Amino acid sequence: MSNALATYRADFPALNEPMNGKRLAYMDSASSAQKPQVVIDAMNDVLTHSYANIHRGLYANSQTTTQLYEDVRVKLANFINANSENEIVFTRNSTEAMNLVAQSWARNILQAGDEIILTTMEHHANIVPWQILEEQIGIQLKVVPILEDGSLDFGAFMALLSSKTKLVTLVHISNSLGTVNPVRKIVKATKNFDENIICMIDGSQSAVHSKVDVQDLGCDFFALTGHKLYGPNGVGILWGKFDLLNSMPPFLGGGDMIETVSFDGTVYKAAPFKFEAGTPAIVEVIGLGAAIDYLNAIGMDAIAVHEKEMLNYMVQKLGTIEGLNFYGTAQEKAGIISFTADWAHISDIAMILDQQGVALRTGHHCCMPLMQELGIEGTARASIGLYTNKEDIDQLVSALEKAKEMLS
Numbered sequence: 001m002s003n004a005l006a007t008y009r010a011d012f013p014a015l016n017e018p019m020n021g022k023r024l025a026y027m028d029s030a031s032s033a034q035k036p037q038v039v040i041d042a043m044n045d046v047l048t049h050s051y052a053n054i055h056r057g058l059y060a061n062s063q064t065t066t067q068l069y070e071d072v073r074v075k076l077a078n079f080i081n082a083n084s085e086n087e088i089v090f091t092r093n094s095t096e097a098m099n100l101v102a103q104s105w106a107r108n109i110l111q112a113g114d115e116i117i118l119t120t121m122e123h124h125a126n127i128v129p130w131q132i133l134e135e136q137i138g139i140q141l142k143v144v145p146i147l148e149d150g151s152l153d154f155g156a157f158m159a160l161l162s163s164k165t166k167l168v169t170l171v172h173i174s175n176s177l178g179t180v181n182p183v184r185k186i187v188k189a190t191k192n193f194d195e196n197i198i199c200m201i202d203g204s205q206s207a208v209h210s211k212v213d214v215q216d217l218g219c220d221f222f223a224l225t226g227h228k229l230y231g232p233n234g235v236g237i238l239w240g241k242f243d244l245l246n247s248m249p250p251f252l253g254g255g256d257m258i259e260t261v262s263f264d265g266t267v268y269k270a271a272p273f274k275f276e277a278g279t280p281a282i283v284e285v286i287g288l289g290a291a292i293d294y295l296n297a298i299g300m301d302a303i304a305v306h307e308k309e310m311l312n313y314m315v316q317k318l319g320t321i322e323g324l325n326f327y328g329t330a331q332e333k334a335g336i337i338s339f340t341a342d343w344a345h346i347s348d349i350a351m352i353l354d355q356q357g358v359a360l361r362t363g364h365h366c367c368m369p370l371m372q373e374l375g376i377e378g379t380a381r382a383s384i385g386l387y388t389n390k391e392d393i394d395q396l397v398s399a400l401e402k403a404k405e406m407l408s
């Protein structure tokens, strides 16, 4: 399987451009994935042949583009097994999806003293919106700690559930540690405790690595972001159960989200349209649709198998380099490896890797509270995409060996 998948690298034009004169080993897919030619072509096609604003024009090009755009809503609904395309709200990214839930649902439903449970390993996108809400209405945040291997402390989570808990929100796959959280089990335990507690999953990393089924997860909201899913930046989605979404007030007001407007009052459209004010990212949504077609043609299960094989290979190869410290070694882990080195600062390592054509991320990865918990400033993070092959990993390892030679 991995050999077949390794050939997919050729579908991604930017991977075939050298970096610093060297073959590019792109190990930063967790930050943003490269785009296959079919995505670039789909965006080019609409701009070249039928571009127009959507939902408004009675002329042919507007209707064609509207259809292309709305088809993607259906594709995304199928991709995550939503009940209906009306459960798919287009946002700018998953950050906006989380803010939408905070400001539309939580701000209107929660009261001072109510509690939201999240985890130490959240991305800032799933921390700061709740801190803003904390300032606005006085809710309280309860944080689930992690165990030594970077997995969630499930016992601690259960102990935090209380009659004050109104929302449990957590990351499906940690972008810093690669930990795959047992979200299905967490949602089930939450709903068993109190079926009225709302569960939100940050699927920014998970939708990329394996098949997601929101109905099977049992959650109420799920967020994903297009640019990690081999689509363009500027588009993401919030999925929510329809009745819940439809009961929520708008997040932003303006054109396209209304039935009628007068100075006596405005009538909003039903979900999902009431959350899509203004001209959306039309071309980007269409590009994301092409990415979903591309992923479906390969198969998310095949991608998961390939990435697991690459992860195991990377763990084994990096394990041969002395003086590396790994963060996130849980059994359930996706293709994201975070490390520091005894022999050099991660920024110095990254600079040498850059000269060797290896693109990897260093820093706190928008998880400063996690880094504080780990007692480190940041990590170097190598992450895998569907196009990652053994040659990339070998290139990473020899570049790291070179960095060690130069820096220690």
Ligand SMILES: Cc1ncc(COP(=O)(O)O)c(C=O)c1O
Pocket (backbone or CB within 6 Å): 030, 031, 093, 094, 095, 096, 123, 125, 126, 171, 173, 174, 175, 202, 204, 205, 225, 226, 227, 236, 366
């Ligand atoms: C787990 C996780 N959540 C949220 C985000 C935010 O994604 P975006 O910047 O596309 O909104 C990221 C991006 O790195 C992420 O990895």
